[in-house]
Amino acid sequence: MGLWLSLPLILLFFTLSAKGETITVCPECKIKSIKKAIDLAKDGDTILIKKGVYKEGNILIKKSIKLIGENYPVIDGEKKYEVITVKANNVVIKGLVIQNSGKSDIEDLAGVKFFRTKNCRIENCIIKNNFWGIYFAASKNGVIKNNIVDGPAKIEYLKSAFGQTIETNFGNGIHLWHCKNMLVEGNHIKEHRDGIYFEFVKNSTIINNVSEKNLRYGLHFMFSHKDNYINNVFRQNGAGVAVMYTKHVYMANNRFEYNWGASSYGILLKEIYDSYMFHNVFYKNTTGIFADNTNRTVIKENDFIENGWAVRIWANSQDNLFKHNNFIANTFNITTNSFQNPNKYEENYWSDYKGFDLNRDGIGDVPYRPVSLFGYFTENYPQSIILSRSFFIYLLDITERMFPMLIPSKLVDERPLMERYRW
């Protein structure tokens, strides 16, 4: 907490001590071109860009300057160039519309690319119709805040897989590669390939973002240890959210909703160790959590509501703890391909629990088996999904829960809650 309070103060100190001159750019001014203004500027100067459309090819920034837009000037890459490239520290970009970057199979042309930078900020910008949106590579202490990142990729393009419009023809909204101590806050990303992409990004935070309607993942997250993502909404993404090959991730207060499709997950956890999921809501996804080789992760106080499969957990996932979660009106609560149960389920609320509570301590007296026989059938014989809600299946489920033979008999919640856990 102390760090967060002192950071703005330190920044304020820097801005006060290194106050430079202001160079104004506008179509009617003496200086009409941003490039020229950058040529004239020294480290610490501010370039104020007034309303207008600027088509200047690739704008390269190699000085520590501020690029501030007034009334959202438009900087256009004419579908040929990378719009802005930053290769200096302490650069601030604020209040611009950055649009129409070029497209390339060799280079990752972006709306704004930061390469080997420190302490750079991009704030309140509208990043529109670019190949890649905001791109940070090999950077430290960057801030991406309150931007709207709106891409050209629509779901229907995916359908013509043999035409020009396949997944790889689109870039990611916010792409971070090999970074440290980054903050991604309050952005709205839609219609890119991956909304937010993290690879080798450490000690960073993703907070208050909305990522929706992306072709592939709302958040794609790999080899990024000790990161937090909090308060985000991931909605209607082609494949939901993927968090992979990572240790110590803290995931809290996120909403995962309407991620529909055969390979679409609220969240896909692959090779995740020692992580923590807290107060997330999974609503109407085909699969809420899909855990493949996820270990020692605590999943606590989350809501799983009206999903097809609330949790699909594979046998290679061990020592996870599910506690105080609410499983409400899911078609399947838990499915697994294992006969053993290497995980712990305790004190969750299961809306289809039929037990009783004689001593009225709020905990059911009869253990609950979250894996249904029908869940086992659909996991192994997918076509049997058509028998959902059949009376026959209902009878089979009841008898199987009394005398488990096919479902893992150790997978049991010994202390199911009688009422929804309030958090």
Next chain:
Amino acid sequence: MGKLLKYEFYNMFRNKWIIFYFLFFLLLTSTLFYFSKEPAKVAATLLQMVILVIPLVSLILGTIFMYDSRNFIELLLSQPIDRRSIYIAKYTATSLSLGLAFVLGVFIPYILFLTGVEGSKEYFLFFSLLVSGLFITFIFIAFAFLIAVIFEEKVKGFGASLLLWLYMTLIYDGIILFITIYFRDYPLEKPVLILSILNPVDIARIFVILQLDISALLGYTGVLFKQFFDTIMGKVISLGVMVVWTFIPLMAGLWQFRKKDF
């Protein structure tokens, strides 16, 4: 024919079974809405009624009515009346009044509680529920009449009704499950789809789960089922199967009735 129909309807509306049946659905739906306030959850419970209770009640009441009116039918047959009109009039009156009792019993509470519901109103879900329930009534009344005409003895008739009910609601789904497990190495989507279309109870169920379990149906092979039933083609085919299922037992019963020696 008109007079016969009028009399049969009059007879049905005096019948206490029909009143019970109507009150049952009225009370059930009202209670469900009172406790749940979410139309989707109410529909989930009502679905079990549609695929279990309606076939059973239609079969049992249908056979009871037919056996009970045997004397009256014999009386009518002594008059110069076409056998077909007697049978059709009786079928129309019975199936329409049972169907109406179900539709009103569900629809009145639904409309009344509609203002107080939270979330989605689920118009289409309830529409498909009502239509499915109506068709299931028509189909199973037709079967009940067929059974009552074939078997002279009441006990045999009830036994056959129960067997048919067990077959349609339980055994058939068991067979489908067996097939998916036994032939798991083959691409089974289409055969399973065709098999489930052939059973009217399964069609009714699938129409409702298409909206209730939409998240799950969008995974794996479920997509194929959804794609089929969501097209106009799929809907027309399934409605067509319902109509065919109504006419097969109805025509068979009529044929039996006409050549039957009373």
